[in-house]
Amino acid sequence: MEKEVTIYDIAKILNLSPATVSRALNDHPAINSKTKLSIANTAAELGYRSNTFASNLRRKSTSTLGVIVPRLDSSFMSAVLAGMEEVANKAGYNLLISQSLESQGKEKSNAKTMYNSRVDGLLVSLAYDTEGFDHFENFVKKRVPVLFFDRIFDHSECATIVIDNEKAGYDVTSHLIMQGCTHILHVTGNLKRNVYIDRLSGYRKALEAHGIAFDEAWVLETDLSREAGKAAVDYMEKLPVRPDAIFVANDICAISCIQELKQRGYRIPEDIAIAGFNNDPVSQVVEPSLTTVYYPGKEMGAIAVKTMINHLTGTSDIDPANSVVLQSELLIRDSSRKLQREARN
Amino acid sequence: MEKEVTIYDIAKILNLSPATVSRALNDHPAINSKTKLSIANTAAELGYRSNTFASNLRRKSTSTLGVIVPRLDSSFMSAVLAGMEEVANKAGYNLLISQSLESQGKEKSNAKTMYNSRVDGLLVSLAYDTEGFDHFENFVKKRVPVLFFDRIFDHSECATIVIDNEKAGYDVTSHLIMQGCTHILHVTGNLKRNVYIDRLSGYRKALEAHGIAFDEAWVLETDLSREAGKAAVDYMEKLPVRPDAIFVANDICAISCIQELKQRGYRIPEDIAIAGFNNDPVSQVVEPSLTTVYYPGKEMGAIAVKTMINHLTGTSDIDPANSVVLQSELLIRDSSRKLQREARN
Numbered sequence: 110m111e112k113e114v115t116i117y118d119i120a121k122i123l124n125l126s127p128a129t130v131s132r133a134l135n136d137h138p139a140i141n142s143k144t145k146l147s148i149a150n151t152a153a154e155l156g157y158r159s160n161t162f163a164s165n166l167r168r169k170s171t172s173t174l175g176v177i178v179p180r181l182d183s184s185f186m187s188a189v190l191a192g193m194e195e196v197a198n199k200a201g202y203n204l205l206i207s208q209s210l211e212s213q214g215k216e217k218s219n220a221k222t223m224y225n226s227r228v229d230g231l232l233v234s235l236a237y238d239t240e241g242f243d244h245f246e247n248f249v250k251k252r253v254p255v256l257f258f259d260r261i262f263d264h265s266e267c268a269t270i271v272i273d274n275e276k277a278g279y280d281v282t283s284h285l286i287m288q289g290c291t292h293i294l295h296v297t298g299n300l301k302r303n304v305y306i307d308r309l310s311g312y313r314k315a316l317e318a319h320g321i322a323f324d325e326a327w328v329l330e331t332d333l334s335r336e337a338g339k340a341a342v343d344y345m346e347k348l349p350v351r352p353d354a355i356f357v358a359n360d361i362c363a364i365s366c367i368q369e370l371k372q373r374g375y376r377i378p379e380d381i382a383i384a385g386f387n388n389d390p391v392s393q394v395v396e397p398s399l400t401t402v403y404y405p406g407k408e409m410g411a412i413a414v415k416t417m418i419n420h421l422t423g424t425s426d427i428d429p430a431n432s433v434v435l436q437s438e439l440l441i442r443d444s445s446r447k448l449q450r451e452a453r454n
Numbered sequence: 455m456e457k458e459v460t461i462y463d464i465a466k467i468l469n470l471s472p473a474t475v476s477r478a479l480n481d482h483p484a485i486n487s488k489t490k491l492s493i494a495n496t497a498a499e500l501g502y503r504s505n506t507f508a509s510n511l512r513r514k515s516t517s518t519l520g521v522i523v524p525r526l527d528s529s530f531m532s533a534v535l536a537g538m539e540e541v542a543n544k545a546g547y548n549l550l551i552s553q554s555l556e557s558q559g560k561e562k563s564n565a566k567t568m569y570n571s572r573v574d575g576l577l578v579s580l581a582y583d584t585e586g587f588d589h590f591e592n593f594v595k596k597r598v599p600v601l602f603f604d605r606i607f608d609h610s611e612c613a614t615i616v617i618d619n620e621k622a623g624y625d626v627t628s629h630l631i632m633q634g635c636t637h638i639l640h641v642t643g644n645l646k647r648n649v650y651i652d653r654l655s656g657y658r659k660a661l662e663a664h665g666i667a668f669d670e671a672w673v674l675e676t677d678l679s680r681e682a683g684k685a686a687v688d689y690m691e692k693l694p695v696r697p698d699a700i701f702v703a704n705d706i707c708a709i710s711c712i713q714e715l716k717q718r719g720y721r722i723p724e725d726i727a728i729a730g731f732n733n734d735p736v737s738q739v740v741e742p743s744l745t746t747v748y749y750p751g752k753e754m755g756a757i758a759v760k761t762m763i764n765h766l767t768g769t770s771d772i773d774p775a776n777s778v779v780l781q782s783e784l785l786i787r788d789s790s791r792k793l794q795r796e797a798r799n
Contacts, residue, residue, distance in 0.1 A: 135514060169480055173567050181535055181551070187527030194555060203567040206526070206551040210539060222518050222548040226571040335735075364739060390680075391736045394709060 114157040122151055156247040158225060174417060175223035175231045176206045177216060179260065183361075184389045185406045186234075189258070192410025193232070200418050202229070209236040211332075217244040224248065230417045230427075235260040237299040237332070254420050254427040258413045260302045268420075269432040270413050274304050277402045278311025279318075280439045281356050281384045284400070286319045288447040290354035290382055293321075296341045296366070297358040298333045305330075308358050308386070333358060338365025342373065354382040354445070360389035360401055367395055367444065382445040397443035404437050459502040467496055501592040503570055519762060520568035520576045521551045522561060524605065528706075529734045530751045531579075534603070537755025538577070545763050547574070554581040556677075562589040569593065575762045575772075580605040582644040582677070599765050599772040603758045605647045613765075614777040615758050619649050622747045622782045623656025624663075626701050626729045629745070629784060631664045633792040635699035635727055641686045641711070642703040643678045653703050653731070678703060683710025687718065699727040699790070705734035705746055712740055712789065727790040742788035749782050 116130040123130070125148070133140045133148040174197060178186050190206065197204050205226060209216035216236045223231055224247055231248055233255065242262055248255045249266050258270040285293050295312045298305040313323050329344055331337035341362070345352055357363035363385030367377055375381050377397055385392055385401040392399035412433055420427040461479065465472040470493070478485045478493040519542060523531050535551065542549055550571060554561035561581045568576055569592055576593055578600065587607055593600045594611050603615040630638050640657045643650040658668050674689055676682035686707070690697055702708035708730030712722055720726050722742055730737055730746040737744035757778055765772040
């Protein structure tokens with residue numbers, strides 16, 4: 110185990126007195142800004158944690174796990190957190206949760222807060238635009254385990270929990286093709302993230318498997334918000350050929366598409382079939398009900414915390430060898446049932 | 455300002471060595487359970503915080519606010535947290551969030567975690583079954599400000615932010631009466647909480663104002679879940695007189711009522727008018743669209759954090775003098791429009 114970094118270490122490196130370092134870290138007015146900056150930089154490099162007591166106490170468990178998620182306002186994330194809470198509660202752990210609001214900057218600041226709160230382990234689903242792993246390095250250095258779920262980084266010291274997004278994207282697209290659709294618009298999220306690039310890859314492979322040419326113009330990258338649903342319908346109407354199906358990478362945006370299409374006089378699924386992703390409860394409320402992918406959020410959360418606690422209690426390691434791929438399930442509903450509906454009529 | 459409690463204080467009171475106290479608090483096997491228990495009790499009484507450094511450092515700001523909410527899986531709470539994040543981010547604060555899952559026991563354990571994470575302030579919306587203030591006393595003692603929002607306690611040292619639930623309940627009920635309804639079932643949540651008891655009080659006052667007798671059998675206390683919506687329809691069918699309206703204290707449960715009623719062949723609003731509460735986005739997706747109360751969640755979150763930060767920066771106090779009552783708004787939609795609909799036909 111690495112030794113805890115103290116103000117004495119920082120003082121030694123910079124050839125300053127420990128008192129100066131302590132004052133600088135407490136933003137004392139007697140220390141000039143240049144010195145403060147160099148001390149802050151050195152402290153960050155060494156992984157210094159403010160308010161430390163002593164290294165033996167530092168290692169003490171807080172029975173707290175940190176969770177950083179992109180947004181809290183999704184039923185998928187609520188399900189993940191419910192699964193996490195269930196396992197954590199039984200094992201006597203508390204969760205501290207923060208949201209990055211899809212911003213790398215805020216994710217970094219959340220990571221710092223979690224670090225200073227001395228969480229025993231950190232569970233992360235990445236923001237849209239996160240590019241580097243730097244802000245998690247301190248945890249790895251201090252042997253505070255980090256686990257990624259859903260939106261992940263590949264890292265040699267971190268486990269991951271995902272669903273097979275490529276297979277799910279393949280299944281949705283194949284289903285639409287089997288219903289007779291040949292012009293399928295794919296509305297997706299930020300392609301930096303595994304979940305969206307993998308779904309796109311599945312969409313592409315399904316087209317190829319059925320002899321349909323892939324065309325980049327038929328992939329629309331959005332933020333998958335309600336507003337993006339309306340924009341997608343605008344985009345669709347400008348395509349040279351009218352799509353006969355839209356596969357949207359989440360339900361909220363798919364439902365907004367349905368509402369917008371209905372308002373513009375399209376019949377669903379007769380004119381355009383729609384499929385979403387996540388099995389958000391609202392996908393059963395919308396009319397017609399939305400074809401979607403059931404994505405085992407609760408299970409994902411439960412397995413993530415189980416993996417973490419097994420690691421903390423020495424039962425298993427948290428490296429990629431313990432990564433898990435969960436199965437998802439295509440739920441066929443009225444929004445894409447072209448064949449059965451015609452047969453019934 | 456009170457002095458920070460140390461293991462030396464605990465040792466002195468119990469006439470033990472500081473090493474014994476330290477070991478007991480770290481759950482060392484060499485200390486017997488009886489001693490551990492008495493040390494833990496004394497530590498709790500004194501408001502001891504684990505891993506403390508020194509009282510001057512203790513007072514240092516962590517730029518972190520703790521938020522304890524009943525559940526994260528509601529769009530109202532998502533809106534509150536969005537408002538909180540916006541103000542907190544601008545002021546350089548991070549939020550640490552935890553959910554009580556409507557349980558007092560978990561709320562207590564969350565409060566402990568927040569205390570040990572050294573949050574600068576705590577914002578709380580209470581669980582269904584919370585009865586005492588004990589688990590927040592340590593914060594008040596240490597001058598860590600506590601603010602309640604939505605589901606509140608009245609406490610001389612805490613500010614509160616609420617909407618006028620009684621007026622909102624009155625407005626919904628009056629609207630239903632104006633649509634010609636005289637037998638209005640009220641489906642509500644745990645009546646220990648201000649939000650539900652106040653809405654009930656508004657319902658009751660509106661009935662009285664229109665000369666309709668109040669009957670306890672027409673108030674159904676539930677957990678306001680989807681399942682409760684189905685149970686409410688079962689309950690309704692057993693009443694001696696069939697209701698011509700149902701006023702449900704949240705939208706999720708109201709929508710489940712609508713779906714169940716439609717399945718059983720009732721026409722909405724012709725046979726039964728329905729009103730919900732919260733303006734959850736799904737209230738616009740359900741058919742017919744749901745009459746509900748817009749409840750300014752984002753504003754509530756923003757004001758809560760503003761009040762907290764003003765207190766932390768010395769601009770204002772956090773006592774009840776700074777409590778805020780926000781206005782809500784009745785949104786009339788198709789699920790209760792009996793008159794207009796009949797006029798149109």
